[in-house]
Amino acid sequence: MGDSLSNLTLLMPWIFLGIGILASLLVSSIRIQTKNPAKFVTLATLGLVMISSVHLFGQETRTVLSGLIEVSPLTCMALFLISGISFLFVVGSSGYLNKEKLHISDYYNLLLLVVLGASVLVSAKDLFVMFIALEVMSLPAYALVGFRRNDPRSNEAALKYFILGGALGAVFLFGTSFVFGATGSTQLAQIFEWSKTYNGDLLLFVVGHLLVLFAFLFKVAAAPFHFWKPDVYEGAPISVTGLMATVITTAAFVVLMRLFHMVDFHTPIWEPYFESLKQMIRATAILSLLVGSTILILQKNLKRMLAYSSINHTGYLLLGVLGSLSHPEQAYSIWFYLVGYSIITSGLFLMLSQSETPNDQGLELIDLAGALKKNPLFATLASIFFFSMAGMPFTIGFFTKYTVFMSSISAGEVLLVIISAVCAVIASYGYLRPIALMVMRDPDPSSASFVSTMSNQTVVVFLAALCLILGVLPQTLIQITKGLELIP
Amino acid sequence: MESSQELTALLIVPFFASILAWFIPKTSQRLYALLLSAIHFATVIYVVSHASLAPGAGLEQTLPWLNDLGIQLQLRLDSVSVWFVLLGGFVSFAVLGLKGPWYRRHARLFTSLSFFLIFALNTAFMSTNLILFYLAYEAVFIPMILMVGIWGSNTKAASVFRFFLMSFFGSILMLVSIFYLSYLHYVKTGSFSTNLSDLMVLTSDPSISLSWCFAGFFLAFAIKVPLFPFHGWLKEVYVNAPTPATIWMSALLSKLGVFGFIRFIGPLFMSSMLEFQGTLLALATFTVIYAAFLAIQAKNPKALLAYSSISHLGFVMLGVFSLSDAGRTAAIVLCIGHGLTSTVMFYLLDLIDERKEGVTLEEYSGMAKKYPLLFVCFFIGVLSAVSLPGTFNFIGEFLVLLHAYPVSALCTILSGLGVIFGAVYMLKLYQRLGFGTHDEKVGEGTITRDIAGFDLVVVSLILGMIIYFGFQSSIFMGGIDHG
Numbered sequence: 001m002g003d004s005l006s007n008l009t010l011l012m013p014w015i016f017l018g019i020g021i022l023a024s025l026l027v028s029s030i031r032i033q034t035k036n037p038a039k040f041v042t043l044a045t046l047g048l049v050m051i052s053s054v055h056l057f058g059q060e061t062r063t064v065l066s067g068l069i070e071v072s073p074l075t076c077m078a079l080f081l082i083s084g085i086s087f088l089f090v091v092g093s094s095g096y097l098n099k100e101k102l103h104i105s106d107y108y109n110l111l112l113l114v115v116l117g118a119s120v121l122v123s124a125k126d127l128f129v130m131f132i133a134l135e136v137m138s139l140p141a142y143a144l145v146g147f148r149r150n151d152p153r154s155n156e157a158a159l160k161y162f163i164l165g166g167a168l169g170a171v172f173l174f175g176t177s178f179v180f181g182a183t184g185s186t187q188l189a190q191i192f193e194w195s196k197t198y199n200g201d202l203l204l205f206v207v208g209h210l211l212v213l214f215a216f217l218f219k220v221a222a223a224p225f226h227f228w229k230p231d232v233y234e235g236a237p238i239s240v241t242g243l244m245a246t247v248i249t250t251a252a253f254v255v256l257m258r259l260f261h262m263v264d265f266h267t268p269i270w271e272p273y274f275e276s277l278k279q280m281i282r283a284t285a286i287l288s289l290l291v292g293s294t295i296l297i298l299q300k301n302l303k304r305m306l307a308y309s310s311i312n313h314t315g316y317l318l319l320g321v322l323g324s325l326s327h328p329e330q331a332y333s334i335w336f337y338l339v340g341y342s343i344i345t346s347g348l349f350l351m352l353s354q355s356e357t358p359n360d361q362g363l364e365l366i367d368l369a370g371a372l373k374k375n376p377l378f379a380t381l382a383s384i385f386f387f388s389m390a391g392m393p394f395t396i397g398f399f400t401k402y403t404v405f406m407s408s409i410s411a412g413e414v415l416l417v418i419i420s421a422v423c424a425v426i427a428s429y430g431y432l433r434p435i436a437l438m439v440m441r442d443p444d445p446s447s448a449s450f451v452s453t454m455s456n457q458t459v460v461v462f463l464a465a466l467c468l469i470l471g472v473l474p475q476t477l478i479q480i481t482k483g484l485e486l487i488p
Numbered sequence: 489m490e491s492s493q494e495l496t497a498l499l500i501v502p503f504f505a506s507i508l509a510w511f512i513p514k515t516s517q518r519l520y521a522l523l524l525s526a527i528h529f530a531t532v533i534y535v536v537s538h539a540s541l542a543p544g545a546g547l548e549q550t551l552p553w554l555n556d557l558g559i560q561l562q563l564r565l566d567s568v569s570v571w572f573v574l575l576g577g578f579v580s581f582a583v584l585g586l587k588g589p590w591y592r593r594h595a596r597l598f599t600s601l602s603f604f605l606i607f608a609l610n611t612a613f614m615s616t617n618l619i620l621f622y623l624a625y626e627a628v629f630i631p632m633i634l635m636v637g638i639w640g641s642n643t644k645a646a647s648v649f650r651f652f653l654m655s656f657f658g659s660i661l662m663l664v665s666i667f668y669l670s671y672l673h674y675v676k677t678g679s680f681s682t683n684l685s686d687l688m689v690l691t692s693d694p695s696i697s698l699s700w701c702f703a704g705f706f707l708a709f710a711i712k713v714p715l716f717p718f719h720g721w722l723k724e725v726y727v728n729a730p731t732p733a734t735i736w737m738s739a740l741l742s743k744l745g746v747f748g749f750i751r752f753i754g755p756l757f758m759s760s761m762l763e764f765q766g767t768l769l770a771l772a773t774f775t776v777i778y779a780a781f782l783a784i785q786a787k788n789p790k791a792l793l794a795y796s797s798i799s800h801l802g803f804v805m806l807g808v809f810s811l812s813d814a815g816r817t818a819a820i821v822l823c824i825g826h827g828l829t830s831t832v833m834f835y836l837l838d839l840i841d842e843r844k845e846g847v848t849l850e851e852y853s854g855m856a857k858k859y860p861l862l863f864v865c866f867f868i869g870v871l872s873a874v875s876l877p878g879t880f881n882f883i884g885e886f887l888v889l890l891h892a893y894p895v896s897a898l899c900t901i902l903s904g905l906g907v908i909f910g911a912v913y914m915l916k917l918y919q920r921l922g923f924g925t926h927d928e929k930v931g932e933g934t935i936t937r938d939i940a941g942f943d944l945v946v947v948s949l950i951l952g953m954i955i956y957f958g959f960q961s962s963i964f965m966g967g968i969d970h971g
Contacts, residue, residue: 372594372638383634392630393623402557402619409667410674417667421660428656429649432633436648439637478556 007064010071012052013079017116020045024112028105038105039090042112046087049119053079061487067187068126074484077335078122078254085246085342086115088459089350093239095453096353102147102237110147113140114243118251127176127186127212130255134172134215137251138165141244145236157235164218164228172215178208188262195263195270205263206273213259219252222318223287226311233307238363241303242349245310246342253317253338257331260321261486274325281322282416288315289420293427302352302363305430306345309389312427313341316404319420323407328486330410333403335481340400340470347463348385351378354452363448368434370443371450377457378450379438384464388471390431391424395471403478492547494535495563498573498610501528506603510596517595521584521602525577528606532577539565546570553620558670558680562617571820572613572740572747575827579739580606582831582946583732586838590639590730598639601631602732609740613747618666618682621752625708626659628741632733639730647724654721658708665704669756672696684755691756702760705753712745713801716775723782726794731838734790738797738834739827746801746823749808750816761811765895768809773899776802780909784916787848789840792917793833796873799906800826800881806903807888815891821961822884825954829872829881832950836866839943840921843933849920856922862939863922865947870918872954874911880957 008015020041027037053076061072090111097103117137124130142165146158180186182205183194218225233241260281265274292312299305317337324331355363372379388397401424405417452460470477505524512520539547546566553561565573580602590598608631611624629652636648666682673681673690681687691698711718726734753761761768776799783795804826807819839862846852856863872879875886885907893900939947 376594387630393627398623398626399557405664405667406557406670406680409671410680412671414664414668414671418661418664421664422657425653425657425660429653432649432652435633436637439634440640440648475554475556478554482556 007062010056010059010062010064011069012056013049013083013119014069014116016045016048016052017112017119020048021109021112021116024105024109028109036094036103036105036108038108039094042090042108043087045112046083046090046115049083049115050080050087053077053083061485063125063189067189068129069120069123070125070487071123072485072487074254074335074486075123077480077484078250079119081250081339081342082115082118082122082247085250085346086111086243088346088463089239089243089246092350092456092459093242093353095456096237096239099356100148100237107144107147110140110144111243113137114144114247118247121251122254124255125188125258127179127188131169131173131176134219135169137248138169141165141240141248144240144243145232147237147240151235153235154237155235157232160228161232168215168218171211175208175211175213175215178204178211180208182208188258191262192264196267199269202269202273209259209262213256216252216256216259217284220249220256220314220317221307221311222284222314223291223311224284226288226291226314229311230304230307233303233310234301238303238349238353238355241306242346242353245306245345245349249310249314250338250342253334257321257324257334257486260325261328265325278322278325281318281325282413285315285318285322285416286419288312288318289423290315293423293430296427297430297433299430300364300366302365302367302434305365306348309427309430310345312423313337315423316401316420317341319408319413319416320404322413322416323404323409323411324486326411327407329482330407331486332478332481332484333407335484336403336474336478337400339477339481340396343463343466343470344385344388344397347460347467348382348389350456350460350463351382351385351450351452354378354450354456355448356451357448365434365437366444367448369437369441369447371438374443375450378452381460381464382438383435384467386431386435388467390428393471394468396467396474398471399474399478492535492538492549492565494538495547495549495565495614496551496561497531498535498565498614499563499607501531502603502607502610506600506607509599509603512596512599514595517599518585518587518591521599522581524603525581525584525606528603529577529581532573535565536570536574539570548616557619558682559619560617560683561620562683563611563614564616565614568747568750568820569613571824572743573610575743575824576606576609576613576740579735579827579831582835582950583735585942585946586732586835588639588730588732588838590635590732594638598635601634605631605736609744612744616684616751618669618684618687618752620682621748622659622663622666625662625744625748626656628744629655632737632741635733636725636729640728640733647721647728651721651725654711654718658711658718661704662708665701668701669698684752688755694759698757699760699763702753702757705748705757709745709748709753710771712748713742713805714745714798715771715802715805716778719775719779719798722798723791723794726797727788727790731834731841735831735834738794738830742797742801743823743827746804746808746819749805750819754808754811754816758811761809765809765811769806769892769896769899772802772805772809773903774802775799775805776903776906777909780906780913783913784909786913789837789849789852789917789921790834792849792913793830793837796910796913797826797830799910800830800873802906803885803888803903806892806899810888810892810895812891812895815888815895818884818887818891822881822888825872825880825884825957828950828954829869829879832865832869832947832954833873835943835947835950836862836869839939840866841933842935845933849917850924852921853924854922859938861944863918865939865944865951866922867918868951868954870914872951874914875907878955878958880954880961882958883961 024038024041030037057076063070114137117133120133124133142158142162145161146155148154183191221229288311292308296308320333388395391397391401409417549563551561608624608627615621633652669687670680670682779795779798783792786792804819804822807815844852872881875881889900
């Protein structure tokens with residue numbers, strides 16, 4: 001693949017992001033009354049990334065930069081999702097940032113860096129590029145988690161996230177070196193070719209492969225790699241938590257899928273490893289589902305509850321992974337799930353950021369009590385999102401579960417689906433509790449009140465509408481996600 | 489089967505009524521609800537009048553929806569579903585006329601949820617696609633939970649959770665079973681399908697063992713009906729729910745379970761049903777007697793009616809489990825009879841509740857003297873509930889016992905005792921509420937005049953139907969078939 005100048009058009013989204021970061025750093029020094037110029041630069045950049053990813057979506061798959069970066073429909077969809085959700089977060093959380101006195105340009109610079117890292121990650125076809133992108137995404141994320149400098153919990157969360165994230169980054173690098181040692185390459189395409197003809201000892205490669213997988217299972221907080229998540233979710237500012245739950249999870253899952261499909265498992269020599277790998281995913285999925293759902297229902301703190309909820313969702317996504325390993329065409333269930341999950345989660349986090357309580361990590365479930373009487377619109381919208389999380393019909397949450405169940409059933413995983421169905425019931429209790437508090441209780445004078453800004457309300461209503469529309473007519477989205485091929 | 493474009497009207501009317509409710513002023517919500525439910529009922533009658541009820545006939549409509557997932561809008565209105573849809577249309581009209589806190593607080597939400605519920609019920613009763621059915625079956629929860637939560641009485645949280653979790657547990661196992669069937673279809677033919685007729689072909693193959701799938705479906709519907717020992721959620725919810733929700737649950741939601749047995753479990757798992765027939769009959773019989781005993785010792789009138797409802801549904805299930813066409817016909821007749829009777833009983837109980845602030849049976853005592861007309865209506869309702877000859881329930885229960893007898897004489901005789909127990913608790917209810925000395929310590933309710941106006945019209949209409957059909961049951965006999 002020759003790298004001519006015309007290939008630069010394929011790199012548009014990343015170039016826009018790069019320029020955007022420089023521009024936002026540049027305008028950081030300017031302060032026009034109360035307006036924050038960096039916010040507008042960020043919005044413009046994210047908008048351009050969205051437009052360019054839509055533009056690139058229709059084109060055929062190509063790799064650029066000597067095969068390091070892939071521009072495919074899958075990459076473009078992930079790019080669009082990442083930049084779109086970040087866009088909505090930037091629009092919707094300015095009221096929250098003002099209230100928390102975090103509304104400074106650095107926030108946007110760091111946010112754009114996270115988006116840059118995530119968008120390189122979803123397109124990376126080389127283990128080293130993945131590592132660099134992972135660090136580009138993670139380092140600003142650590143800073144964002146600790147953004148509330150005077151708050152010890154925010155600092156604790158940042159430190160915890162940094163140390164564990166750093167260690168797992170090293171694990172990834174360690175694994176990469178093993179894989180390189182075994183295969184002589186770090187490019188996924190070449191490793192795939194190697195796996196077709198290789199006929200020797202597998203140990204070196206298997207160790208390396210598992211290590212790189214662990215690093216990303218940590219990022220998506222699949223149990224037993226989940227311990228950091230509740231603390232970090234709780235300590236981080238709520239808009240950052242939302243960003244982590246959606247953007248970082250999406251990026252990490254795309255990479256995880258590429259890593260799982262790194263070798264050609266149809267070759268007989270990989271058969272034993274394939275079986276034990278599936279066994280491992282089964283175990284992680286069951287553990288994530290159980291941990292997510294059972295601890296979820298015990299939580300009193302809303303952000304911790306959502307942390308366990310996302311561990312639970314990781315379990316469902318792993319069911320989809322299992323299905324896709326046996327039937328690659330079932331991979332669409334994961335992309336579909338990621339879109340649905342991002343819509344629900346970002347909607348919910350943006351709603352919670354409307355809270356008037358000064359320290360949002362103290363946002364308890366009980367603060368929702370009586371919301372129907374105090375703020376009917378808030379209660380209605382939040383109920384839509386919680387019902388959606390529980391997988392009720394006529395919301396996107398139903399079809400996300402439907403597709404992953406379907407995917408893993410078609411791989412013959414009946415027992416696993418039964419377990420996950422039972423976990424869905426357990427988790428649904430956890431999602432029903434906030435709804436019950438909102439509609440049944442009378443308002444408690446000490447409970448937090450939720451006041452939204454115009455922009456926040458618009459975004460949340462938009463997401464809730466998407467939740468319902470895609471819950472009735474998911475056809476288009478399913479067709480789009482079915483067209484996304486995972487190219488080794 | 490003839491194809492018809494009219495079936496979607498039964499979904500479109502309630503769906504848009506549910507959305508439109510948000511644009512109607514709060515004060516005229518009751519009027520709006522009555523008007524739209526009348527329009528809905530008229531639509532039901534119009535569509536039903538076009539449906540032929542001959543064996544194997546009916547209206548069918550298939551619309552593409554989610555072809556990629558193997559889900560289509562496959563609707564069928566045949567001799568089984570017609571009765572449930574009709575019952576739903578009528579009961580909804582009666583229920584929405586009831587005045588109460590639901591038209592005072594969040595009135596728009598109430599109307600909107602009600603029509604959404606009707607929409608979901610119509611979808612469930614007409615669907616021949618299993619996933620579509622599951623969607624509708626599950627969607628019924630949303631308005632139900634919210635109604636109990638928002639307009640129910642105080643100790644409601646626990647009851648809502650128990651209701652939701654038990655039902656959700658059952659139905660999600662049904663979903664897994666549906667997936668598994670669809671997967672088997674995929675293994676056999678290379679394509680996923682959740683269409684009832686496709687899966688019937690699949691399950692008619694005796695070489696496939698489907699006991700686990702049967703268990704998944706059975707659990708979902710047994711919880712919904714409910715059959716012993718899955719009835720734990722029912723009493724608390726019935727007692728705490730606002731009256732419209734209680735009526736909907738006892739008259740229609742429980743029928744959703746019965747309908748599931750007739751429409752899906754019967755055709756799909758006949759071999760498993762035959763295998764476990766003895767156990768199933770015993771469960772139904774035990775439900776009849778056990779619930780009757782619970783009703784006899786119930787302290788609260790609403791709880792008493794809740795248990796009586798379980799007991800009657802035990803009879804219905806006895807008819808279904810006799811596994812003969814005639815037995816199922818009898819079960820459907822009893823379903824309609826029980827639907828009408830429980831509607832009128834809970835309706836009247838709500839009127840009584842408005843007139844006295846009682847909790848236990850004793851606290852209500854001595855009301856007949858003050859409200860003679862109300863208690864005349866109540867008495868006719870009680871007679872229907874004890875299946876006196878000449879009421880609709882009698883036809884249903886008699887036919888059920890008649891057709892269950894050849895299958896299991898013992899179960900029939902034991903269930904027959906349930907009729908006697910029924911007389912015991914219903915007459916006790918009437919005696920405690922109507923007669924005895926008027927307890928002055930218990931506060932008067934908000935209303936102190938006798939039944940009149942709209943309430944009287946609706947109640948006498950239902951009572952009239954109960955008596956009329958009690959003599960003219962041939963309309964149903966000819967019309968119900970299971971081709």
